[in-house]
Amino acid sequence: MGDRVYNFSAGPACLPESVIKQAQKDIWNIFDSGIGIMEHSHRNKYFDRVTHETEADCRAVGNIPDDYSIFWMQGGATSQCYMVPANFLASDRTADYFETGKWAQDSIKEVHHYGTVHIAGSSKDSGFNHIPKGDEVKYSENPAYVQFTSNNTIMGTEFKELPQTPGSSFLVADMSSNIYSRPIDVSKYGLIYAGAQKNLGPSGTTLLIAKTDIINNPVRELPKMMQYDLMAKKEGRYNTPNTFGVYLMGQVFKWILAEGGLTAMDEMNKDKAAVIYDFIDSQDFFTPHSVKEDRSLMNITFKCPTEELDALFIEQAEEQGLTTLAGHRSIGGMRASIYNAFPKEGCVKLVEFMKAFALEHAAAKA
Numbered sequence: 376m377g378d379r380v381y382n383f384s385a386g387p388a389c390l391p392e393s394v395i396k397q398a399q400k401d402i403w404n405i406f407d408s409g410i411g412i413m414e415h416s417h418r419n420k421y422f423d424r425v426t427h428e429t430e431a432d433c434r435a436v437g438n439i440p441d442d443y444s445i446f447w448m449q450g451g452a453t454s455q456c457y458m459v460p461a462n463f464l465a466s467d468r469t470a471d472y473f474e475t476g477k478w479a480q481d482s483i484k485e486v487h488h489y490g491t492v493h494i495a496g497s498s499k500d501s502g503f504n505h506i507p508k509g510d511e512v513k514y515s516e517n518p519a520y521v522q523f524t525s526n527n528t529i530m531g532t533e534f535k536e537l538p539q540t541p542g543s544s545f546l547v548a549d550m551s552s553n554i555y556s557r558p559i560d561v562s563k564y565g566l567i568y569a570g571a572q573k574n575l576g577p578s579g580t581t582l583l584i585a586k587t588d589i590i591n592n593p594v595r596e597l598p599k600m601m602q603y604d605l606m607a608k609k610e611g612r613y614n615t616p617n618t619f620g621v622y623l624m625g626q627v628f629k630w631i632l633a634e635g636g637l638t639a640m641d642e643m644n645k646d647k648a649a650v651i652y653d654f655i656d657s658q659d660f661f662t663p664h665s666v667k668e669d670r671s672l673m674n675i676t677f678k679c680p681t682e683e684l685d686a687l688f689i690e691q692a693e694e695q696g697l698t699t700l701a702g703h704r705s706i707g708g709m710r711a712s713i714y715n716a717f718p719k720e721g722c723v724k725l726v727e728f729m730k731a732f733a734l735e736h737a738a739a740k741a
């Protein structure tokens with residue numbers, strides 16, 4: 376670990392150590408060009424190479440079919456909240472959304488600018504502690520598309536099964552906080568978007584993976600910067616992209632491939648999450664936010680018996696080199712974000728600390 380601590384941040388989040396070390400070199404001089412990655416034109420042969428390698432490695436990691444386009448946009452995942460309905464939802468059509476937390480709600484709020492929203496399922500009434508399923512889900516008759524947030528970063532819940540796609544609809548997923556954490560069948564989706572700052576790289580770059588014939592048929596005329604098809608045709612370089620973000624994402628893809636791809640990520644993520652969840656299940660001092668069957672492998676949310684103890688836990692954990700464990704302000708408590716690059720030793724250390732803390736404060740529960 377050296378001078379670095381265990382960083383449980385929900386995003387921007389910790390990156391693979393080897394990626395940071397490679398980036399240190401490439402910031403100085405990439406491909407022996409005598410120029411660092413952040414100083415190269417986005418139109419020269421060096422950045423052509425970065426773009427093409429990043430795309431090829433992204434395809435290799437996700438086993439992405441040829442009829443899908445890969446490109447990058449700016450404006451964060453939040454901009455996709457309006458980009459999706461702008462491109463796909465005609466004013467006389469309805470789109471179905473799952474309301475499973477704040478990020479889903481942010482998307483839902485933008486739909487009315489373009490068409491009608493239908494809530495196919497919501498877990499709002501239970502504090503977003505689960506993923507709606509069975510009788511809780513009612514799709515509209517023929518939605519333009521069905522959108523869901525595959526992992527709810529704040530709540531710590533995760534879809535284990537894909538929503539349905541009634542009529543001629545297709546799936547849109549905000550995959551910002553669990554993309555490439557496990558194997559994925561991209562052919563099941565119309566569009567996937569993910570802000571990079573959790574599993575893919577630095578903030579300021581959003582990855583888009585889209586079925587090409589879907590984005591080639593936008594439902595209205597849009598300003599150029601809002602046209603998915605233009606962005607895809609220009610390889611995310613219609614204007615000046617976040618060149619460093621695309622470069623670093625490429626390095627993360629290389630790291631995933633070297634580690635054994637998404638099957639290896641999945642095994643590591645299950646193994647790491649089990650360290651913490653097995654402990655949580657074995658005691659009654661800490662209470663988890665999510666119901667067991669929907670809990671996230673990426674963001675583990677839990678509380679102490681009182682808010683005062685939550686604050687003390689976060690403060691004392693920090694002193695032990697376990698940092699950024701505070702839950703999102705909307706739900707409080709604690710959140711341990713353990714994305715692909717987070718090391719298992721950090722999970723073990725956290726559990727050791729949780730055990731000691733629970734023992735010391737057991738009287739508060741009684």
Ligand SMILES: Cc1ncc(COP(=O)(O)O)c(C=O)c1O
Binds near residue numbers: 386450452453526570
């Ligand atoms: C699932 C999800 N969607 C969207 C966002 C918003 O991303 P950005 O800040 O890049 O706009 C986040 C941010 O953490 C997120 O976790």
